[in-house]
């Protein structure tokens with residue numbers, strides 16, 4: 001049976017600020033992120049399996065990504081917890097805003113690494129994460145490929 005890649009796309013709105021950066025993105029601002037998740041596996045060949053012909057049900061993939069990424073990041077503002085932004089984050093959080101403290105600079109590169117780790121541990125054993133593409137603006141995106149990270 002052939003190995004097949006399948007992709008599910010997601011979107012979420014997230015704020016962030018790049019502490020210490022030398023450009024306009026050091027300011028708190030937001031993006032309409034687009035995330036493409038590609039997994040690879042063999043379509044189920046057992047005709048009695050309700051998922052016959054599927055690598056993984058798109059809705060099962062959706063559940064994983066929604067629970068661990070979309071629902072966490074959507075309409076939250078992400079700050080690097082290792083910077084003085086932690087004080088701003090506390091102030092916002094105390095005032096009822098949705099804030100996410102992460103252990104990295106929230107660039108698209110670092111976010112896509114974080115997302116890859118989160119998705120990998122949730123996938124069934126027979127399914128491999130092939131790649132992620134995180135589109136931050138209409139003209140900018142970061143990609144993670146399993147083959148680049150062996």
Ligand SMILES: Nc1nc2c(c(=O)[nH]1)N=C([C@H](O)[C@H](O)COP(=O)(O)OP(=O)(O)OP(=O)(O)O)CN2
Nearest residue numbers: 018023024025031106107108109136137138139140
């Ligand atoms: N390598 C990276 N560079 C930058 C990142 C990043 O995550 N990785 N992030 C930013 C800003 O957060 C923001 O995304 C601005 O990106 P940019 O493409 O510069 O946005 P513009 O609106 O200026 O894009 P144009 O289409 O060129 O107008 C900055 N850099």
Ligand SMILES: [Zn+2]
Nearest residue numbers: 016025029031
């Ligand atoms: Zn940005």
